[in-house]
Amino acid sequence: MNSLSMPVGHAPDRIWLQSYPRSVPAELPPFKHESLGALFDESCRLYADRKAFTSMDRSMTYRELGEKATAIASWLQGEGFRKGDRIAVMMPNVLQNPVIVYGILKAGMTVVNVNPLYTPRELEHQLNDSGAVALFVLENFAHTVEAVRARTGLTRIVVTSLGDMLGLKGHLVNFVVRKVKKLVPAWSLPGAKPFAKVLSEGSRRGFTPVAINRGDIAFLQYTGGTTGVSKGAVLTHANLIANKMQMALWLNSSFENRPRPEIMTFICALPLYHIFALTVNSLMGVAIGGHNVLLANPRDIPAFVKELEKYPINIFIGLNTLFNALLNNEGFRKLNFSHLKLTFGGGMSVQKPVAERWQQVTGCPITEGYGLSETSPVATANPMNTGEFTGYIGIPISSTDVDIRDEDGNSLPIGEVGEICIRGPQVMAGYWNKPEETARVMTADGFFRSGDMGVMNDKGYIKIVDRKKDMILVSGFNVYPNEIEEVAAMHPGILEAAAIGVPDQHSGEAVKLFVVRKDESLTEADVKAHCAANLTNYKRPRYVEFRSELPKSNVGKILRKNLRE
Incomplete structure (x- = not known):
């Protein structure tokens, strides 16, 4: 079921078009590119000498990005992987990330983005659910891969280190990360390939262009599992x-x-x-x-x-x-x-x-x-x-x-x-x-x-x-946590706040507010008085709990479900 084949209707007569900036059309013009790989190749050609990505003071031009991504695509093809194969990428924002992702897309394969902070249980689920056959991982997270490898379908693992694309400075960065800050837990993945070797092997192999059409799968993007x-x-x-x-x-x-x-x-x-x-x-x-x-x-x-x-x-x-x-x-x-x-x-x-x-x-x-x-x-x-x-x-x-x-x-x-x-x-x-x-x-x-x-x-x-699932029902009234959190954020003594519903024998649910103080002298009475001045009675927090920090997702979204648990 692809949305592209759906007729475009006029949900409430598209009243929003009256609010469009004058240069924005109601409909997209025809597509210029058939695939993300084609778009990528064109940019690397047009902007060859421009900086594309910078990390830790090391910049990579579009020309270099194009060459290295092509080397990744060639290496994957040489290892026997084919169009449509799912390749997992488990790393933070380092230069290797776009090199690998665009290399996979260029080869017509599907990127499976993996949060590097996943627990072994979460990683195992995603690798097996996606049917990933290969994985690129930053060495800081290789111990998690080691814990689940035997129970997955991975046939190739490539390990990279933080300093791999930073030139001479990279050796120092790796030393500090491994030995001084001790940010790389011990790991053992027999047969895993070092990233530098993959790049050099890939650059010697020829790349075979792949016919990719718009309906092909570019990414399997896993949702946070809120449901x-x-x-x-x-x-x-x-x-x-x-x-x-x-x-x-x-x-x-x-x-x-x-x-x-x-x-x-x-x-x-x-x-x-x-x-x-x-x-x-x-x-x-x-x-x-x-x-x-x-x-x-x-x-x-x-x-x-x-x-x-x-x-x-x-x-x-x-x-x-x-x-x-x-x-x-x-x-x-x-x-x-x-x-x-x-x-x-x-x-x-x-x-x-x-x-x-x-x-x-x-x-x-x-x-x-x-x-x-x-x-x-x-x-x-x-x-x-x-x-x-x-x-x-x-x-x-x-x-x-x-x-x-x-x-x-x-x-x-x-x-x-x-x-x-x-x-x-x-x-x-x-x-x-x-x-x-x-x-x-x-x-x-x-x-x-x-x-x-x-x-x-x-x-x-x-x-x-x-x-839907965050809505609090107080005596039959819908209470929305966003509104309470926004009111709490207006108080100069509050750094962050999160609201949830807790069971209440009189009203079904009551509002509980978790607060991180900006001002250490802030009291529960201060918070309640501020909310009473800005919220109608049934929306006011019945309970206030102070925390040193609130649980957040990998992107920094406050996790109300963790507070509910």
Whole structure:
């Protein structure tokens, strides 16, 4: 079931088109590229001498990126792997990541992105569910692979080290990482190939071009498993090319009334194995000949700020927790933001107090968008030419329909809360080997049911109210954690907050708020008084628990399910 074959309908008469920037068309133009490999090859040719990616002060040009990715593709072919084989990649934001990913795509194989912080149980599930036959892994995580290798179908494992692509400096980096910081647990993977050897073997082998069409699978992108077991969203070459084109149109509109930098420099702090950075940083960056500055550990905020000092960053892709952490760093607030043209927020709701402070500090508004792994990911975004934070997730992007529906799949009128349903060329082909799960989320008329609750206004702007499963029911009233968390974030003494529902014999459920203090003198009474001043009675937290930190996903999303457990 591929979204591309679906008729494009007129979910509430596409009222959002009235809100489009003047340069953005309602429909995408015809595709120029048949595959991501073709798009990649063209960029490497057009922008050969430009910097493509930088990591730890070492930059790689498009020419070098193209040569090394071709070597990976040749090596995979020489090992007997064929078009359609699933190849897993388990590494953070290092130069090897784009080299390997584009090499796999060029060979017509399917990338299975793996979170390197996975436990053995999670890794084993994903390798076996995807049927991965080979794996590229950073040595820091090789011990996890060792724990499960015998129970997987892997026939080739390639191990790389942090310093592998850093030139002479790499030897020092490896020494520090292994011996001083002791960040590489002992591992043993007999027969595993070192990355450097794979590159040299691949560069000596000839590459045989592969016929790849748009319907071929580019990525199996595993969703975080919020509904239980982690599932692979099947993303085709067409899905990702469409989303890249949609984002490029949106990006272009932000320069309708101002000069555009000749070369766009992106900061890539979100992990490339996550769909948001994969499309918006890597694919977008490559397509426009941009320069991505990779950060392997964005949680080290002081080191992050030092990187930001070195480069004229034009495009900042992030999410609420990251914006918030940076704003609370004194060094960040002193940076020169004159080059910053665009801040794009997604992954979770951007809170108004955070957006207001970001604009105050950087002079650049946060443009919020929305999407999921299943939508490659971007489905809606705010226009980028307005210069303001709206508090909405925006309007459906080109060739995309969004309909707000009730439990029975009926379209709801403007202003009513229901499930956000999405149709467009970026919607996945389905879940890998899970027809029942696919049928559960895909409607007969080709819409993907997101599981998120939202509301649309008369200009076509959508507001997320919350995840279905996160909704709290207090005496029959729906309470949305996002709203409570946003109110909590307005208090100057609160750094972060998360709200969940807990059982209550009087009201069915009551609100519990977990708080990380910014001001150590903050009390439970202070928090409750602040919430009482800003929230109606049934929405107010009955319980407040102080924590030193909140559980977060690999991307920095606060995990309410962990707090519920």
